[in-house]
Amino acid sequence: MLKHQFALPKYDSPIHFKLTLKKTFFILVANTLIALFIFLAHSGNRFLENFILSQCIGISIALAVFTAVHVIKTPKLVLQVAFITTAVIAGSVVGMTAGSIVLSFALYGNMPPALSGNSWQAFRFTLLYSGLFGSVISYLLLSLQRISDERVQRLEAEKNAVVTELKLLQAQMEPHFLFNTLSTVISLIDGEPERARRMLESFTALLRVSFETALDETIPLSREMDIVKNYLEICAVRMSSRLRYTIELPERVRDVQVPPLLIQPLVENAIKHGLEPLIEGGELSIRCEPESDVVRITVADTGQGMNENDGRKGVGLDNIRKRLQLLYGGGTRVTLFKNKPRGIKAVIDIPYETNNGSHR
Amino acid sequence: MRQITAVIADDEEALRTYLKKQLSTLWPELLISGEAGDGDAALRLIEERRPDIVFLDIKMPGLSGIEVARKTAGTAMVVFITAYNRYAVDAFENEALDYLVKPVTSERLKKTVKRMKERILASLPQPDLPGVLDKILKTLQQSAGFLQWINVKHKNDVQLIPVAEVCYFKASDKYTIVRTRDGEFLIRKTIAALGDELDPEQFRRVHRSSIVNINAVHRIDRSLGGTQTIRFKDIKDLLPVSRAYSHLFKQM
Incomplete structure (x- = not known):
């Protein structure tokens, strides 16, 4: 659990008294x-x-x-x-x-x-x-x-x-991703400047939204999906036809408040560990469904899945677990399933939040 | 002088094109005899074309660059291309392997080209690849092969539970109960099999029929008679420690 040094008042401190x-x-x-x-x-x-x-x-x-x-x-x-x-x-x-x-x-x-x-x-x-x-x-x-x-x-x-x-935890962006993106842009810039520009645009949008929202406690789901979409656009340039994706975001849940950069790492995992290692690539589908008192978010890939000894810890999953624990105190969590016919399906149920976004 | 040939293997077409173009300026005499977009294709290409130099991306779909190099060791000089990864870079540096880090700059490529040329002129052999690569593979594969995920049937789905979330395993007839904070699940794997597969640093046998996740333990209660009982952090269940295993918690 958390370990911190508490700033206890020193014994030698001015007396304070409130008459109640x-x-x-x-x-x-x-x-x-x-x-x-x-x-x-x-x-x-x-x-x-x-x-x-x-x-x-x-x-x-x-x-x-x-x-x-x-x-x-x-x-x-x-x-x-x-x-x-x-x-x-x-x-x-x-x-x-x-x-x-x-x-x-x-x-x-x-x-x-x-x-x-x-x-x-x-x-x-x-x-x-x-x-x-x-x-x-x-x-x-x-x-x-x-x-x-x-x-x-x-x-x-x-x-x-x-x-x-x-x-x-919110601010963790993988340097790996940053350098990979720059690498692709550098490679494209002479031969295919148009694609390079598109990629840089997506990357700029991703960075902007991430930085703007990284310090917010919660953001609208639609904004998180903007981040995800820009992320996927960047991946699509790199993987071209090997990556196909769909995002379902019904009007009703667009404004639901969610912690920022909570879904993006799931998408990143699906790409990195699921789809990228496959020669033929695959599909990624993101669904946001309103349930009675939660929004159910499902990130499913048709990637290579995991075997039982797969040490897929990564920053992503641990990070999400810790944040959910801190935010909802065990009230909600990521659940992973085997996807059919193959791949992984990650599900998070996020409780509806009001705009003032107090979690505890 | 005979023609020097090279192949480039990287899953990104853009990077292959870029590298080819850069090489044509920096090393005009070099002939790029083929390109591959995944590990399996790279292996076939190397076996077929027998190039002098192979530019190999580490992370490719199918076989990884390291695996391809391992399989074709001794046939060509290898320049690894790696995404930003401190561990990989350290490993290559330690073993004096040639490598390029993405984004590949022309400055760095120039240096690599110079080294390759020197090597070819002096016909210097590269370091003992198979040995070195096995070592690198080991450092890069963090999972030591212990069981990480428990597959449980959940309605019509198969749920994947990370072992870190399991509080304890307990034998029950032919099945094993997997107890997490969220509930109980039944799996077919026996306690004995689990004992062999789980990371002994994290999971301890405390009874003939149970294995406990050390990180989930809140404390051990000891009765006057010396019987130990385990209390957990997140669940109310109590689990007895049998005498045969009680020495495990003597210091706790």
Whole structure:
């Protein structure tokens, strides 16, 4: 399978935090639980008081930490810890003050009394709890964010690697074919300039469409068939009467989106391994048939076929297999059959695609 | 001085015409005594005309250029014509054979002609052709003769399954089950015969009745009793490893 180096974020990276509805809800629930805990642990005060104070402190710490995270951009862990701790303490103090004001108004209808010795004790006690819970929850939320960020980055890297591999596979043109074509053109140029020109025209068209489409994710089937036709024209000049071919492309499937240069290698295989080795040559037929949810593309030749030990791996077939695997994840594949009376018949079923061409 | 003759064998008429024309300028005294468009015709032509030099395309319909040269070794000097292929070029270079790479340029042809003339003047023999050619044939035929395709009956068709797509083979009565990611197929070939024909680098016997494609294996589970079970990447089937073969996976 694919092997790539994932660009994992370094541990020393600026903190990133996104406040979502889910996280807000999490904070509110945590505040409530803390209030419940303190209520149960220290009987004697009312749950409502604990609840209001706890929410005030919790929200205040969350806001402080949230602000701190957005202000500090340092990648240094020590500084990050220092800033967050400060934010937690500051948030606690602000929250407690706000909380006691709210409490006084809500419960007693007036300003809170000045701090006495007794309430100083309560203040320190509340600060301790705030600091403790605030730190734990901040750490938890920030870590969760980091983990999900890393996952997103990894998936992104994975996707990029697959796209790169696909493009590389698409762009493989055999130098062999290039030089063979040039060789024929050079041979023809003095004696039969007209044929040389026709061949160069087909070759130019082939190159143009291949280059233009090589980076596209999908192209209309009719365009792929243009590539195939130009390819076959070039082969026909070389093989003259030894090659006869037909292409059936019904109007209904002309615009179906297909990955570029997927059919052409099948045609190339049929010519190279099937028809070219035969002294008498043969026929090649390409059929595109609409089925219920796929377009069935059949490339059949009356060439020499294969024996069981034929190491016909070539670039073509492996390339197509890999690309289909990457594009459709095993959902579709090339199937080879013996053609009658002889030769090979290759069949690919391509799922109908919409124009935005997302495969996965 | 006697007339030097040559024949040209290439499946493309255009290239033969081009080569003939180029040679007539570069080596006017050379007589092209015949042309052939496929390997079989080339062989007949060489046996009939007995030329001094043969221009032989490697890839021709029918017999390949190498096969023709092998069969007529010693009767003529051979200049191979090859399409762009690094391996072939390396092979020719190593064995000091004369060759032209398509597209054939007049520059390169000039050099070849010069060498041919020198050889004829000095009546230097070409290298030991049969030995060299056997070696080249071997390097160019990548398939080591292992089984590559499994023919299975599928409705009215015969489907060709590349062995690389097979997860495992398993004996079943007189037949053998071929298990791929897509399903099961029955073939008549026995496990024993398959064992002999498949590439041992890729396929391993794990049981008297089964052969496994190493590349399709996900992992080997080992029970407390030491029994090994094979799990596959793409299919859910489990396959036991018999004790006789369990040493194969000791290191995995």
